[in-house]
Amino acid sequence: MDHDQQVIQLRDFDQQILSQPEDALSFATKSFLETLIDLINYGLEKQDDGTDAYKEELKNVKNATKAFAIVLPTVYKTICQNEAETRLWSLCQSLMTLVETKLLENGNAGIQINAIKCLQVLVLLLSKSSLKDISLNLTRADHGLLNIQQLEKKGQDLFEKIIGMLKSDNESVITATVSCLTVIGKKRHQFIKQISSSFTSWRKTRSKEDSPVMLRNVDKALKLGFVSLIRTEGLSAYRSEMITAFGSIGGNVAMFQSRQRGGDESRRSKRTHQETDRAHAEKKVKTEYVPIIPSSTSPNILANYDITQIPLNSIVNLCMTVLQTVPLEVMSERVSLLPAEGVTLAVTRKEFVRSTTPPYPPPPEQPQYNTNQLFKTEDAIDSDEEMENTLMKAPKILPLMQPYELNEQKELNSVEKKKLLEMTIKRILYAEQSIQKITNNEMHVLHHTKNRWLLLVAKLVTRGLFIENESMDKQELKNLLLDFVVEDLLNRHDLALEWLYEEYLFDRQQLELNPEYSPGYFYWFHKLLEKGIPTLDVKDKILTKILLEAPEVNEETIEFIKNNLKNVPERFVSCVSTLRSLVINRPTIRFIALQVLLDLCINENDQIRQTSIMAVKKWNDNQTQVNSRVEQFAISSLKQLTDKEILTWEEKDVVKHAQLYFVLCTRRPSLLKELFSVYIEATEIVQKYIRLHMIKMIKAIGMKSTDLNKLIREFPPGGETLVIRILVILCDSKPPTKEIVSAVQAISVLAEERSIDLKNLSPILSGHSLQSNK
Template sequence: MATAQLSVQDQIRQLEGARKLVLGNANYYTQVIQATLPIIGPSAQVEFRRWGAEFLAEAFATPAIAPGQKETLSLVVLETLKLLVEDPNQDVLVLRGVIQAAASIYPLALRWIINNSYDTHTWERMTAIKTRILRIWDTAPLNVRICCIKFAQRVVLAQTQSINPEPRRGDLLDISLVMIPSNHPILDAPKLEAEASGLLDRMLGVLQDNSSDALIVDATLNTLSILVRNRPTTSNRIVNTVLNFNPLKLASSPLTPRTKVLIKSMEKTTRMLLMHLSRRNPQNPLVGRMQQQIERLMRSRAEIFDEGSRKRALVEQPNGVETKRQRTGVVPPHPQLEITPLKPGPHTLADVFTFTSNDGLKHFDVSNNVPAHIAARISVTTFARVDPQLLDRAIQGVRDRLTTLYEAQQQPVNPETAPLDVEEDEDDYEPDFYTAEDTEQILNKLDSSPADDRHELEKPALGGLALPTFHLPPPPTLNPEQAAKVGQGSVTRVFGTMRTLEDPAIKKAKAGINRLAASSYDRDSWITVITRLATRANAGLDNLEEDEDSKEAISTIRLSDTIREQLFNYVLEDFRKRIEVAVSWLSEEWYNDKVQEQSSPTLSDIPAHYEKWTLRLLDGFIPYLHSQDKVLTRFLSELPELNPAIFSRVQTLCRDPSLVNLALTTLYYLVMMRPPIRDLALDVIQDIWTDYEDARPIAAKYLQRWRPNFIEAAQQTLSGNEGAVGASATTVVT
């Protein structure tokens, strides 16, 4: 017995179950798409076609599927999409889903055909889909036209130049014209770029014509942001078009509720786009015009919609007709604020600032009923709208109340300046009038009085009414280990502060070795302070022996070494950008070593920090150099002194054949630009010619100009050695 055929609703329910399955586990997308393609084909019922188009659009837009898997699935569904979109009587909802799926598939199909030029049928299907979508762009229903705009945006993104110089190694989703080789048999890059330029002009035509179709305008504006961000070649054209677009054009017509909604929608979308572009790229030369346009739109919008809510002006009426109430621009005067004086007695600070006579408001506790951020917002809004005259009146009333309270207080008797030998219980005694001493006289008396008398004066008098003098306890004494630990913490905080400072936008000329440290609060000033703390703070203390009497000096030396280690680590974190820091630091080290040598010529055990830290820096960043790196040349050319130990590190680069050219180019630059060390650099080039056979062609080219005799002698020596080897081989054979 044959089973009854399922109804359309039951089959749709089963398809929804398949959709829930793939939403839970994206690995089932391949099986579900292949199984549902026969069901959602062009000959299927409209309900199945609607579900299939929506499902395909959702599948190719989800990030849960890997780009490689999407690319494979796109080859499977292209024929179905082509048949669905070419049907002239196709359902609108089906057409919308097909175009959305095609917008996601187009970059994948382009990348597939770039890497697989033999598959011409796939590109023909994709081209047919693109041609059909662009043909129905202007005549399709509104919701389909919005999808066509999205498809055109994806085509422009795929057929223009990307900001990524190496798209194959960058974002897999950033597919652009850069990926197409010049000799591709199917794709012609100039034609594709011209087509993309025409599509962009077609998109921007809606804005250039000042269209009043808010949905089309908003859809176009929403697709332009990613084009400006990822395709710089289109940036100026798009921004200038948006700046020339007037979203308030409909304001000249009668303002109906529908017109108001359309104007607000287009104005807000335009303003949000300009704000987003100005924030993402503040260095854009058009940012100033964007800000002016944003302010102009906000001001025009306020004028248009606020004007509609105002009352119309008075119109002269004929005699006998009742005149309507006139809108006046004069603000009614505010009622006078009554500030009652405070009653005698103690008062709180709230009483001083309270002017209302309402007991309910007086006892209302704001801190328990209104959150702090809401109270702050209400206060700011109130102060912005309050009448200035009323505010001045209230401030003056508070001042008058404070003055009244101050005058009402009795001045306490100062026991230190009161006349002596006065007994308060003798009513018949009338003391003489004494002038109270001021603070300076009291301090002078305390300084000149003996210690015992001073302590007596510091004691509380008159029954303990006066407070005794308070002295802070002396700070605890730090031992050398604690001082060194505290110093290390301070150095760490200084480096943390320095990392938060950006490089100055304008590089100013430096004043040399005698420049003022920390003359401006920037990174260079901090570096100058730190390097001089490391090099000059312990000048003359390095030769002290470690005994009980020199612990403080040892702590200073340890602190200097800590700063040097921090500087070393700071430079190596990003040595290409911080090579200037290394040169400044090593210059200070070299200067300190020379000053120490001149000040103590008899001492031979003064440590030389310059050579030690220069070699450590070279050993730190030489393993990370590549053949096109220029940081080594810059570093060696700016160092104050070069010696054989430093050149030996450069010579080790020739062990790597890819770095031979870098090492010899750096040495030859020093030969040309630093004559004092020319002979030393040429000696190193000679050693490289002798020790490394791979480097001989380049080294011989440099030595031929400066030391031709060495090349001739070396070649003769090699010829003689080869002859001797050949004779020995002949003898052995014989």
């Protein structure tokens, strides 16, 4: 998802959820948390240039922080209920780190305020409560992801960070901090003493240079905070201490003393009235009785209703419902109570009055006309006598309810059992189609239902809850699931991940019980890759998502990617991107994935080699080990050019071994000293190709490089032709800098001693480019 799509997703969240935070479940997903991380990082990387574009990105950062605070309780609850949500918890931790570091320490007051409010939510979640809300109380002691002690300590640390924001020099930040601490104090009573102490000591920590207006406004906010806490019913045990603290910062203590006396009297009076009313009500219940007398004069609402106008299908449905629900014994008993002459039709009664309501039209599946005498229309019946005659001539109808017996139960054989189980499992799997039909207005229901369904299927398949050994084993069951997932891996990768997590957790549990247990996780993971990768479009990122979110990956997993990029050329770019993501995000196989990329950097194919070099040339500052590995590989590859056993080096081979090194030198010119070492030991033909193909690198480094100037001055013996070539490339079309002129002057002193021909470089000494002398 690109940046614009992420911004649109955030706006959709604002429109749908801000007014109804209880519907946040539909956004409590891994993809939405990834969006929030990307938007925050993207906005923080922008420089303040005063443009509207920068202000818009700043707004996105604030809204993303606010969105995280809203979905956080739902995400936390999901993780508490499902230990398999490893990726969701990892993303949640990444956002928590962003908030408490980069956002809380940001220079923008608006970003800081949103960060403080987010930390407030975190403190409430990661601390125990006596209330029935979403908090640390939800977490089980044996939870696989969440450690109660560590979370509680984290909550305490974040609480202290919020208190630390009272030292800010920005009035808005301080008042926001006071407001958040007040909310925390109301819901988490264990923090009351720290909050009260921080409020009363705030003035003592301020400088004399603080604005009087700011001091006055913050004092007012502190007093209002104390008032709110003192009036909180649940904090009555701390009321006297807080009133004293309130008075120490200049608050009017008398308002609480008079209020407390009046409040006590009011509560006593109210309690007395409630007890009196309750006693009166109980007495009234015991003594009063209002009998319900049915009215004999109430009219029969069905008296004038023409039952012949009821649609036929409604009557049939009613009859079938009665027949299916009423026991046979009851039906027989009621039939025996009917009069011998039968049932007189309602239309033959004297009191019958025809309804003026037009008759219902026949249902669409019924014919408009019926020639059967029993079903003549009203117009076709001449008289009541004719109708009675028709009924008398009708054939005798046998009773509907006949005694019957169930067929003798047949024992199913193993083949039939297996077939029935397969049908049952497939129905469960394809229930996904029913979930997908839920409308957009019920997205939160869809997400919740789908998660439940995924977890149910994953547990069922992994543990084989009802599978009997003689009919279907777990292996066959998992093959059914595997085929179902591979059928549409693009839309069913979430199910695949749920299944993999269940396999992984099940293996761990079994190994604890039996050390000789043979785990099956990697077998099914590799089967999924083997069957699933060929079904994906070459541009799909689902493979990367599965590999990043899977519980564990190993060296064989990397082999699947390696073989895929070799055997399917059109997947090469996506596979390289996947390998790079694994290097960054999966420490256990980081260097295995990196080695595959590095090997591609010396590939015979120019396009493959250049694409791979682009993937490995740049890493973040915190990935120093990766950078070091890449540089060591590049230098090692370059040193192969000194191999004396190879008598004739072709130009393409020199380029293949030197290209990665040249690219790295443009980023870190100090690596150039290795080039001189190799150049001196190499054959003349290799030296020639080095001088020919280093033009782009030297121009990219440029004359202003301190490392390059130092090498020109102090190059080792044997590198004379290399130095002259470097100078020619630098000064061919541009006049030299003072540093280059000085370096050439230093070389001139050694010209005779080291047999350096500087005739062609004379324009440099006079400050001109070499072309100006032609």
